[in-house]
Amino acid sequence: MMTYIVFILSVIFVVSFVGFSSKPSPIYGGLVLIVSGGVGCGIIMNFGGSFLGLMVFLIYLGGMLVVFGYTTAMATEQYPEVWVSNTTVMGVFLLGLLMEVMLVLYVLKSEEVGVVFKFSGVGDWAIYDTGDSGVFSEEIMGVAALYSYGAWVVIVTGWSLFVGVLVILEVTRGD
Amino acid sequence: MNPLIFTTILMTVLLGTMIVMMSSHWLMIWIGFEMNLLAIIPILMKKYNPRTMEASTKYFLTQATASMLLMMAIIINLMHSGQWTITKVFNPTASIIMTSALAMKLGLTPFHFWVPEVTQGISLTSGLILLTWQKLAPMSILYQISPSINLNILLTMAVLSILVGGWGGLNQTQLRKIMAYSSIAHMGWMTAVLVYNPTLTMLNMLIYIMMTLTMFMLFIHSSSTTMLSLSHTWNKTPLTTTLILITLLSMGGLPPLSGFMPKWMIIQELTKNSSIILPTLMAIMALLNLYFYMRLTYSTSLTMFPSTNNMKMKWQFETKRITLLPPLIVMSSLLLPLTPMLSILD
Numbered sequence: 172m173m174t175y176i177v178f179i180l181s182v183i184f185v186v187s188f189v190g191f192s193s194k195p196s197p198i199y200g201g202l203v204l205i206v207s208g209g210v211g212c213g214i215i216m217n218f219g220g221s222f223l224g225l226m227v228f229l230i231y232l233g234g235m236l237v238v239f240g241y242t243t244a245m246a247t248e249q250y251p252e253v254w255v256s257n258t259t260v261m262g263v264f265l266l267g268l269l270m271e272v273m274l275v276l277y278v279l280k281s282e283e284v285g286v287v288f289k290f291s292g293v294g295d296w297a298i299y300d301t302g303d304s305g306v307f308s309e310e311i312m313g314v315a316a317l318y319s320y321g322a323w324v325v326i327v328t329g330w331s332l333f334v335g336v337l338v339i340l341e342v343t344r345g346d
Numbered sequence: 347m348n349p350l351i352f353t354t355i356l357m358t359v360l361l362g363t364m365i366v367m368m369s370s371h372w373l374m375i376w377i378g379f380e381m382n383l384l385a386i387i388p389i390l391m392k393k394y395n396p397r398t399m400e401a402s403t404k405y406f407l408t409q410a411t412a413s414m415l416l417m418m419a420i421i422i423n424l425m426h427s428g429q430w431t432i433t434k435v436f437n438p439t440a441s442i443i444m445t446s447a448l449a450m451k452l453g454l455t456p457f458h459f460w461v462p463e464v465t466q467g468i469s470l471t472s473g474l475i476l477l478t479w480q481k482l483a484p485m486s487i488l489y490q491i492s493p494s495i496n497l498n499i500l501l502t503m504a505v506l507s508i509l510v511g512g513w514g515g516l517n518q519t520q521l522r523k524i525m526a527y528s529s530i531a532h533m534g535w536m537t538a539v540l541v542y543n544p545t546l547t548m549l550n551m552l553i554y555i556m557m558t559l560t561m562f563m564l565f566i567h568s569s570s571t572t573m574l575s576l577s578h579t580w581n582k583t584p585l586t587t588t589l590i591l592i593t594l595l596s597m598g599g600l601p602p603l604s605g606f607m608p609k610w611m612i613i614q615e616l617t618k619n620s621s622i623i624l625p626t627l628m629a630i631m632a633l634l635n636l637y638f639y640m641r642l643t644y645s646t647s648l649t650m651f652p653s654t655n656n657m658k659m660k661w662q663f664e665t666k667r668i669t670l671l672p673p674l675i676v677m678s679s680l681l682l683p684l685t686p687m688l689s690i691l692d
Contacts, residue, residue, distance in 0.1 A: 327365060327374070331381045334358045337351055341388040 177217050182275055183210045189267030193260050196251030197243040201236060208232045220310040347392065358385035359479070366483040372420040372430050375487065376413065379451070382483060383409045389475060390468045401467025405476075408450060408460045415447035434494035441494050444487075445503075451484040454537060455506040458530045462514070465526035470571065473522050474562040477529045478555045485536065485551055492544045500537055505627060507534030512634025519573045521565055524638060525558065528597060531635050538628060539612045542619050545691050550608035557605060557678040560593045563668045568660075573642060575660075577651040582660045587647035592679045594643050598636035604681030611688065 172179070187207035191200035208231050212224040250256075254264050318325060362382030369375050383406065390402040422440040424430060435441040446457075453461040465473045488495070511531025518524045536550045564586055570576040580587050596605035609632065616625040645651050 324374070324377075327377055327381070330358070330361070331377065331384065334355065334381065334385055337355060338384055338388050341347065341351060341355070342391060346394045 177214055178278075180210050180213045180217070182271065183207075184214065185271050186268065189264060189271065190254070193254065193263035193267060194252075195254050195256075195260055196247065198240070198247060198251055199253060201240050201243060204236055204239075205232060208236065219308060221308075222311055222314060347388070352389075355385050355388055358382075359389065359475070363479065363483045367486045370432050372423070372432060375432070376417055376420060379409075379413050379416065379483060382480070383413065386475070386480065390464075390472050392469055392472060397467040398469070401464045404460050404467075405464045408457070412447045412450035412457075415443055415450070419444035419447060432490050435491050436494065438496065441491070442496055442499060444491060445495050445499055448484045448488050449503055449537075452481060452488075452533050452537075453526075453530055454503045454533055455510045455530070456503070458507060458510055461530055462518075462523045462526040465522045465529075466520055468522075470522070470562060470566050473525065474559065474566075477525060477562075478558050481529075481533065481551065481555075485547065488537065488540055489544045489547060492540050495541055497541050500541060501624065504534045504536075504538035505624065505631075507531060507537070508628055508631045509534075509634075512631050512637075515638045516634060518638070521571050521573065521576060521642075524573075524642070525561060528635060528639075529554075529558070531632070535609065535612060535628065535632075538624070539615050543615045546608065546611050546615055549611065549688065549691075553604055553608050553678070553681070556674055557593060557597045560671070560674040560678045561590075561597065563671050563674065564590050564593065566666055567668050567671070569663050569666070573645055574651070574653075576642065577645040578653075578658065578660045579646060580650060581658060582662065589675055591643045591647040593675065594639040596679050598639040599632055600636070602682060603679045604677065607682050607685050610685075 184207055187203040187210065190203035191207075194200075208227055212227040215227065216224040252260060255261055359382055362378045362380075362385060365378030365381065366375050367378075369378060387402050387406055390405060391398045419435070419440045420430075422443065423435050423437055426437040426440065435444055450457040465476060468476065508531050511527045511529070511534060514530070515524050515527030518527065532550070532554045536547045536554070539546045539550070565571070565576070568576065568579040568582055568586055570579065576590070579590070592603065596603035599605045599609040609629070613625040613629060616628075
């Protein structure tokens, strides 16, 4: 099972995405976002990116999702919608689950799957340690490169976030 | 809005488009599009009434979907070519998805439904920015990937856009919706020649922006958003009726005016590439556009529309400052003799 752990985690990832895309109340959306964040962290860590996985837990789940949870709790309604409360929501959720199950069976059964790109069955999901990563781990070097070669990206994304805050304040200010 | 915040947000719109136009990495282009989209939302919502909020929401939803499709096309391109540089997109699937995403951003048929509704819901100045500046970024990406665009899809979208832009504008009396349908039709003309000679796309974009700027500024000057209100400009500033006449006929593509230049060049380029039926159809469908421009000129400059005597006086608001109107008017009507200069373009 451990060779196919990435495949299993990715299936849980997609299922939790289906869970919040079927639009229950935001509180329950936040719940599956926690699950998907944790599972995504697992996927990244299997590729050797322990630092990024930690960032997902700390910043995404522990920072952004906590703030999201608090604001949603302040704005919630008396009877929030669950997946089973509304026929539409349950129908969409079951449809998404069904499509994912069919895709998983297709991947498990056939040798090669070619939807937009080809990959050969479940074997492609297993991580082969090809070695030769040198002394330093690649993803730490990537993070370091973000602040040296990729300084422009940092400036642009930092400015986008700042303007995002300005825009949100401007939009919600009203008259 | 606080002037400092407004300036910051406006500059971010400009910065977003600039990042899209000058980046060589696909991810930066996507970031530029998102920055542009994020920053233009409060500009669209300058007045806080339900119409502007609905228009901003519609704009945000369609453009965000287009950005998602663009990101998927970028990732498929990455998977098949292994690199993030802006070149032509080698994989056909990625190329089709990217073309559809950029068509959604431009407002080409079949993704044109948001253009009249969003343009109608916002103020005239915001509509001006929406219909001119926001077209620059997607068109620059289309220019850069033009060698690999699937010709059938692009030409179908272009011809249908010209048809929808002409046909849809026929029943309109609201000026902003007329300008929106005019924008759809002009985008159709621009993308029709994109695969054959992308320089003409840029030429058409340049002249279209000048003419649309002129039209919007004339509308802002006479504070009119409906055909009826525009037909009373003879009362406020009689000179603008002549200017509206000239600019509208230039938008319709009539010969001695500069609006004829892009259409002429495009038809010539298409016939050079041995397609005869297509430019014939495009030229015939441009007549639909010309019809509703002429209806506007008829009611504004050529006749005094029948109305009761107390409606003949237009409410005199304080004169809005309109930037650069005389040069724009000159450029949108008198550029045709400069056509031989196009031979210096690449």
